[in-house]
Amino acid sequence: MATAAMEQRATTFRRPTAKTGLVGWLTTVDHKKIGILYGVTAFAFFIVGGIEALLIRLQLATPNGQVLSADVYNQIFTMHGVTMIFLVIMPLTAAFMNYVMPIQIGARDMAFPRMNAFSYWVFLFGGIFLYSSFLFGQAPLGGWFGYAPNSTFTYNPGVGMDFYAIGL
Amino acid sequence: MRARARAGWRWRALTALLPVTTLVVTACATNTAQTTVEQGALPQDALSPVGRFAIQTDELWNLVLWVAIVIFVFVEALIVVAILRFRERPDDGDRLPKQIHGNPRLEAIWTVIPALILAGVAVPTVRVLFDLADEPEGNNVLSVDVIGHQWWWEYQYPQFEGLETANILHIPTDQTVVLKATSDDVIHSFWVPKLAGKQDTVPGRESLIKLYADEPGEYLGQCAEFCGLSHANMRLRVIAHEPADFQRWAQQQARSIRLDRLSGQAARGRDAFVEGACVGCHSIRGLEGASGTVGPDLTYFSDRGWFAGAIFENTDESLRDWLADPPKMKPMEPGDGRGMPDLNLSDQEIDALVAFLRELKTPDQ
Helix, strand or coil, X not given: CHHHHHHHHHHHCCCCCCXXXXXXXXXXXXXXXXXXXXXXXXXXXXXXXXXXXXXXXHHHCCCCCCCCCHHHHHHHHHHHHHHHHHHXXXXXXXXXXXXXXXXXXXCCCCCCHHHHHHHHHHHHHHHHHHHHHHHHCCCCCCCCCCCCCCCCCCCCCCCHHHHHHHHC | CXXXXXXXXXXXXXXXXXXXXXXXXXXXXXXXXXXXXXXXXXXCCCCXXXXXXXXHHHHHHXXXXXXXHHHHHHHHHHHHHHHHHCCCCHXXXXXXXCCCCCCHXXXXXXXXXXXXXXXXXXXXXXXXXXXXXXXXXXXXXXXXXXXXXXCEEEEECCCCCCCEEECEEEEECCCEEEEEEEECCCCEEXXXXXXXXXXXXXXXXXXXXXXXXXXXXXXXXXXXXXXXXCHHXXXXXXXXXXXXXXXXXXXXHHCCCCCCCCCHHHHXXXXXXXXXXXXXXXXXXXXXCCECCCCCCCCCHHHCCEECCCCEECCHHHHHXXXXXXXXXXXXXXXXXXXXXXXXXXXXXHHHHHHHHCCCCXXXX
């Protein structure tokens, strides 16, 4: 009888283990896994930013290039800059910091694991939101730096700069 | 075993040399390319400056470059030596390198020496910065107000009352020219690489640019701060004249133009200009009713070799194409009040306007 009670307790209060597979990746708060997520996502954006760079070069390969219209060209080079800086380089540092730093200093995890995971998901959806602007044909076109007054409503009346501000 | 290890080492040394070899080969390639181009023949080459202020900047750059080259070679040599000399060898076994906590004296030295180098570089740098920011005064200084617009440049000469022109800046040689630059809309940047460094023109602010041309000639430049749709089509030219020629040009251009004796096509064009939409944006000094201030002043328009942000040569053909559909020639957003709209002109109207615009020039002597 005592044994049965022990078994009962063992199944009810099982020692928590990490989930595996897709659910594991989606729900993880582990610093190494989050580091990998950052790295993989940054690499995916790196490919997209690289394609944009190729489009820029294609346009500039000949004088008066007609591959892209002036408007779309401005969108592409703005998105190239925004992508490479905010969606590649910065998250790539986050990838290494997440993966390596806790191991280096001998910590079990980052200080606020759930917040750490939240940061990653905010970054991912921010990037997707930014890119959804292409669905409306109005990606940001004020340059990655977005200087006012060129980035203000007077000079950029479209929704591109809104995507830029909210997405970042 | 020993032989294979040595072969591996050789291979690694070759790999390490690869970037260096590439660099040398590329440098040589650039060199040969340059010999085919006449020195300084490239129109926008900041490394072959012509005027005093551009030369000052260029000399500072060369000085800092040589300091940087020496430091770069020294540091890279140290790294290469450290990698080769202290690499792991097969007979090292479990032996660890000597364990030390650091070397305070060495650290102090490599902190102090760079600080001294930086302080040394700062002396000429600050001197040039203050020199370039110093606003010269006196009678021998020509002052020009530069105003950036989407997507063209406006020039006003306060010392020659009424003189206003666009895109092509005329200056005298052997005289300091002070540009007081600002913007009417977004941030632009005035850049004539052979004559001066870049200078942002910011709305609501006045920036100082100093030009000094040693030789008469035409110097190309462009807007160097992304300013919207047609940023790439916002260029400029600076024409430096001998001082006497400049005086003649300026006094002539400051006068109003006489247009009362026009006849035929040109007269029809003048009437179309005044009665049509043109005068809403453009002014012509000497033509009553033409006093718009949105677009470039067109007095003596046909004296200018280039138009529309200095990207189109001022020929009848390009002018006709321009009048037929400006936003098609150069991307603009006339709907938002930026750039010239398509005015749906008929062929006859365009013919008349071109004939009229061709009369906007210095009268033959």
